[in-house]
Amino acid sequence: MKQPIFYIIKPGVHSLIQDLGRIGYQQYGVSTGGPADIHAYLWANKLLNNQSNSACLEVHFGMLELKVLASTQIAIAGAEFDVMINNKLAHNWRTHFINKGDMITFRGARRGKCGYISILGGFSSPQILGSQSVVIRDHLSPELHAISKNQYLYSHKAASTLSKQNQNLKQRVPQHYIPNYNAPLRLNFFPCYQWNMLSESQQNQFLNTQYDVTSDANRMGVRLAGKPITSLPNNLQSEGIALGSIQLTTDGQPIVLLNDRQTIGGYPKTGIIASIDCAKLYQAKTGHKVVFKLASPAIFQHKIQAFMRFFDLK
Amino acid sequence: MKTLDNTLQFSFENIGYEYLLLKFDCENSDTLMAAISQTVQFMAEDDYLKANIKDFIPSYATILLHINFLNTSSFDIVHIIERKLNQLTFSTNKSGEETIKLLTIPVCYDEQVAPDLYSVARQLDLSITDVIQLHTSSIYTCFAIGFMPGFGYLGHTPDALHIPRHTTPRLSIPAGSVGLADNHTAIYPNESPGGWQIIGQTPVKLSPLTFDESNKQGNLQVGTQVKFKAITLERFLKDKQVVNK
Numbered sequence: 001m002k003q004p005i006f007y008i009i010k011p012g013v014h015s016l017i018q019d020l021g022r023i024g025y026q027q028y029g030v031s032t033g034g035p036a037d038i039h040a041y042l043w044a045n046k047l048l049n050n051q052s053n054s055a056c057l058e059v060h061f062g063m064l065e066l067k068v069l070a071s072t073q074i075a076i077a078g079a080e081f082d083v084m085i086n087n088k089l090a091h092n093w094r095t096h097f098i099n100k101g102d103m104i105t106f107r108g109a110r111r112g113k114c115g116y117i118s119i120l121g122g123f124s125s126p127q128i129l130g131s132q133s134v135v136i137r138d139h140l141s142p143e144l145h146a147i148s149k150n151q152y153l154y155s156h157k158a159a160s161t162l163s164k165q166n167q168n169l170k171q172r173v174p175q176h177y178i179p180n181y182n183a184p185l186r187l188n189f190f191p192c193y194q195w196n197m198l199s200e201s202q203q204n205q206f207l208n209t210q211y212d213v214t215s216d217a218n219r220m221g222v223r224l225a226g227k228p229i230t231s232l233p234n235n236l237q238s239e240g241i242a243l244g245s246i247q248l249t250t251d252g253q254p255i256v257l258l259n260d261r262q263t264i265g266g267y268p269k270t271g272i273i274a275s276i277d278c279a280k281l282y283q284a285k286t287g288h289k290v291v292f293k294l295a296s297p298a299i300f301q302h303k304i305q306a307f308m309r310f311f312d313l314k
Numbered sequence: 315m316k317t318l319d320n321t322l323q324f325s326f327e328n329i330g331y332e333y334l335l336l337k338f339d340c341e342n343s344d345t346l347m348a349a350i351s352q353t354v355q356f357m358a359e360d361d362y363l364k365a366n367i368k369d370f371i372p373s374y375a376t377i378l379l380h381i382n383f384l385n386t387s388s389f390d391i392v393h394i395i396e397r398k399l400n401q402l403t404f405s406t407n408k409s410g411e412e413t414i415k416l417l418t419i420p421v422c423y424d425e426q427v428a429p430d431l432y433s434v435a436r437q438l439d440l441s442i443t444d445v446i447q448l449h450t451s452s453i454y455t456c457f458a459i460g461f462m463p464g465f466g467y468l469g470h471t472p473d474a475l476h477i478p479r480h481t482t483p484r485l486s487i488p489a490g491s492v493g494l495a496d497n498h499t500a501i502y503p504n505e506s507p508g509g510w511q512i513i514g515q516t517p518v519k520l521s522p523l524t525f526d527e528s529n530k531q532g533n534l535q536v537g538t539q540v541k542f543k544a545i546t547l548e549r550f551l552k553d554k555q556v557v558n559k
Contacts, residue, residue, distance in 0.1 A: 262461060
């Protein structure tokens with residue numbers, strides 16, 4: 001049974017329902033989607049003891065205004081939007097009780113770019129090919145769209161029954177797990193794909209350049225700017241693109257490809273970054289400094305396994 | 315690189331810690347595609363591979379595998395796929411033929427739904443009838459699906475039909491439009507911006523949402539063979555109405 005929870009007064013710049021993504025359809029050209037910041041998304045669910053795949057509202061750039069239609073609990077995590085519940089600051093990375101008639105507002109993002117609201121039991125929204133994630137550019141269904149004005153958002157179960165179960169639940173993310181989105185970024189980098197087609201000097205240039213995050217950044221990818229790498233291999237056959245692949249465009253600048261990336265591509269790629277670093281990169285604002293740091297897949301695999309077990313990912 | 319069948323070689327590359335890239339090398343593109351199709355097929359039939367490969371992307375000469383590395387290791391996956399590949403034969407006129415399906419897609423080449431047909435014919439120094447005849451006389455292979463869901467890169471077109479895409483893409487191309495670009499042809503499954511030269515339109519829906527038993531016609535996969543069949547504008551409008559119901 002689904003229950004209306006929010007009425008959208010202001011939809012914000014770009015607010016999307018996201019679960020862990022549409023898995024298993026990339027062979028048909030369907031992008032996975034999924035949270036742009038998986039770390040913040042997973043905390044938003046974990047704070048409420050939701051399942052890791054429960055759909056959250058992913059808020060980009062803020063400027064959102066919601067009216068609460070039923071009393072329940074929410075959690076907020078990710079970018080710092082100075083969320084207000086009835087004009088009172090609701091702290092980030094925590095759970096909050098909300099009551100029928102409350103007003104929730106998001107201002108512009110002060111730190112980071114996107115944040116999450118989770119609700120008890122997760123949002124209910126159309127499920128297409130096994131996922132509620134909205135990937136605008138895939139146009140899979142008219143039902144999968146950005147949140148719009150005057151729209152209702154629903155929770156999966158009747159909020160009242162869930163609230164009783166979680167009456168004493170008041171949780172916050174421990175301080176040392178809260179990322180600083182303004183910290184300089186050293187992205188864990190694994191050379192592969194066309195790395196060996198690059199000359200030693202091209203490889204060194206890539207590893208020694210401090211790049212700037214540009215404003216050309218969205219859920220498809222983040223374009224970086226630095227000294228261009230010239231004389232790149234061309235006429236490559238298209239191949240499958242992994243999350244976090246670093247593609248060099250014809251002007252020699254890297255683009256790190258994220259959740260809404262196209263499934264295949266024929267531009268040269270230097271390798272990929274660790275999947276959890278994609279979240280940090282997405283949160284980085286224009287002008288943020290980025291370097292690539294060679295990492296060992298074997299060591300990193302253990303780190304990610306621990307991360308996945310912590311958040312009960314399968 | 316390991317060698318199969320004298321002409322076909324394959325190798326694996328680790329892409330970070332949760333992806334594997336299976337790369338085939340062969341001068342014969344039919345053998346290459348047969349190898350990819352059969353690999354995709356045995357991956358779907360093998361319980362262990364099915365459970366431990368979350369997602370995969372076949373494209374031209376490679377298959378990218380997304381591994382569930384909580385339950386398996388890339389060593390195990392490599393080992394199983396290697397063993398399976400060694401058991402297969404890839405000469406296309408033997409085992410390959412049984413598994414490759416041929417889709418016949420009806421296309422209306424009327425200028426009302428083919429905005430570039432006239433200029434394509436003129437640029438290629440052909441008559442409109444020649445363009446249609448050339449486009450419908452070949453059997454194409456779907457080498458990759460990408461750009462948007464269900465957009466198959468079908469090749470290769472006859473030399474006489476090779477034409478570059480528009481330098482400035484159109485802002486909107488209707489769903490079902492059939493285009494040419496370089497040595498490929500493709501169908502836009504959804505309305506989209508795009509630069510391909512549009513020479514016709516199909517009433518058939520090719521969206522991934524129609525991937526079920528009831529709409530086999532829309533089921534385009536990498537390795538699928540495709541043939542186009544010319545239909546009249548009248549037939550097109552009638553079929554389009556049925557599809558949209």
